[in-house]
Every structure is written in C-alpha cells, then in structure tokens.
Amino acid sequence: MLARLSAAIAALCLLGGGAFAQGAAKPSDPQIAHIAYNAGVLDVTAAKQAISKSKNKEVLDFAQAMQRDHEAVNKQALDLVKKLNVTPEDNDTSRALSKEAADKQAELAKLNGPAYDKAYLANEVAFHKKVNGALETLLIPSANNAELKGLLQTGLKLFQGHQQHAEHVAAAFK
Amino acid sequence: MLPGRYFWTALVMFGMNAVPAHAETIRVTIDKLVFSPAEINAKVGDTIEWVNQDVLAHTATVRGDWDVTIPAGATAPVDLKKAGSVEYYCRYHPNMKGRIAIAPVSGSSGGGRH
Numbered sequence: 303m304l305a306r307l308s309a310a311i312a313a314l315c316l317l318g319g320g321a322f323a324q325g326a327a328k329p330s331d332p333q334i335a336h337i338a339y340n341a342g343v344l345d346v347t348a349a350k351q352a353i354s355k356s357k358n359k360e361v362l363d364f365a366q367a368m369q370r371d372h373e374a375v376n377k378q379a380l381d382l383v384k385k386l387n388v389t390p391e392d393n394d395t396s397r398a399l400s401k402e403a404a405d406k407q408a409e410l411a412k413l414n415g416p417a418y419d420k421a422y423l424a425n426e427v428a429f430h431k432k433v434n435g436a437l438e439t440l441l442i443p444s445a446n447n448a449e450l451k452g453l454l455q456t457g458l459k460l461f462q463g464h465q466q467h468a469e470h471v472a473a474a475f476k
Numbered sequence: 477m478l479p480g481r482y483f484w485t486a487l488v489m490f491g492m493n494a495v496p497a498h499a500e501t502i503r504v505t506i507d508k509l510v511f512s513p514a515e516i517n518a519k520v521g522d523t524i525e526w527v528n529q530d531v532l533a534h535t536a537t538v539r540g541d542w543d544v545t546i547p548a549g550a551t552a553p554v555d556l557k558k559a560g561s562v563e564y565y566c567r568y569h570p571n572m573k574g575r576i577a578i579a580p581v582s583g584s585s586g587g588g589r590h
Contacts, residue, residue, distance in 0.1 A: 370532075374531040374532055456509065459508065459509040459510075460532070460569065462571050463568065467567070
C-alpha cells in the first residue's frame, strides 16, 4: 500500500516537473543503476544523431567525445552491477527521462545546419544540468552501496565536465 | 688533511655544476577526472608526464599554447621549454584544472616555445 502510494506520488511529481521532480520516492540501488546507465545511453543516442546530422567540426568533436565517454563509463557501470550482482530495474524516472529524450530527438530531427547545432548544444547543456542536479540531490544521497556511490560521484564529475564542455562549444553559436 | 679538503671542494663543485643541469621527469596522475598533484613546481628542461588511469581520454591544454591528448590508460609527455606559470585544463572536461610553475635555469633565457 505504502509502495503504491509512493509510486502514485512519484508519478504525480513526474507529470508536474520533469523526470527528476523534487519529492520523488527514494530510489533503490537497482533503480539508481538503471537511471544512471539510461542517462548515458540517451546521451549516446543524441550524440549519434549529431554525428549523422552536423557538419560543424566543434559540434562533431563534442558529440564524438560524448559517445566515447558515456560508452566507456557505461561499460564500467555494467561491470560493477555484474560484480555486485545487482540487476538494474526500470522505473518511472528512467521511463520519463527516456520519453523526454525521445521527444527532443524528434524535435531536433526536423532541424538542420546551424539551427540544429545550436538546439543540440542547448539541449546537451540542459540535459547534463538536469542529470547533475539529480545525481547531487537524489541519486548519490540515496545510493546504499559504497562502490555504486563512488561510481556515481565520478559520474557527477564527468557530467559536470560535459556540461562545461557543452557551454564552451555553445558559446560560439550565440 | 689535504686530501680531505680536496674531497670536499670536489664535492661542492660537483654539486654546483650538477644540480642546474639535471632535468627531471615529473609525473602527474589522472584518476577519476582529477590531476594529481594539481599544482607542481618545475624548471625549464624538465618533462611533465601525465599518466591517465581513467577509462576516458583527457587533454592537458594551455590556451593559445600546447595541447596534449592523453588517451585512456596511456601516458603522454610535454617538455617544458619556457619559464612562467601556466594553467592548463582538459578540453573534454573543462572542470579538470592544473597549474605548473616553471622556473628558469641559470644561463638559460627561458624564451623557447613548445
């Protein structure tokens, strides 16, 4: 009953304020692992779209760096969950994040040239900012396993670095 | 008595000549997106060697000057050719920062560029 109530509250929060709404139920380690891994996968998908669409060298370099970094870190994450015998568990936050990303992809697919580059970079800044906020306030504090917490803390530094990188490249499009 | 004096004189002269000419290799480790040590003191002629222990590629970049890529799990060197204080960062993760204070070597103008 309590779990259902929490899920209902979480779902309401998701409707009201994006994937990482404040007040969402505290996620479990298998859910945290899924959210963090999924965030990496979604950014790799966005990077692949940028690599196929953009003609701008700075944008292409950035997208290739995103793909390379997130694939490398997600491999580490998979190795860790295997070692810990944790099965990542899909959840409302992960699903909401995927839906937001899919909607954005469809929106970006309609753009071309500098308009696409500008919109892709703006979304990369916003996406990394959103994940950073979730890591800091929800995912890292909620993680029980010390190794998972450690990987999330490294992930936070990585995402903060990506946000700054995206901001630097985006500055050229203003 | 005399042999002892010659010994000390030779030792002092050896020391005076040897120290400034001796170039060192200074290692900076990269682990979990942190340069360590973040601040180092070096001199012209020394080599900085970045040892990347991350699964991510990084760079050691000085704006308007050198830009070294350090692939995941690899090592990359830079020879210091001019004196001064330089701040460097990683182009892929600009929140990674480091600083090198490079002292001139006596008899060197320190004017060379990398």
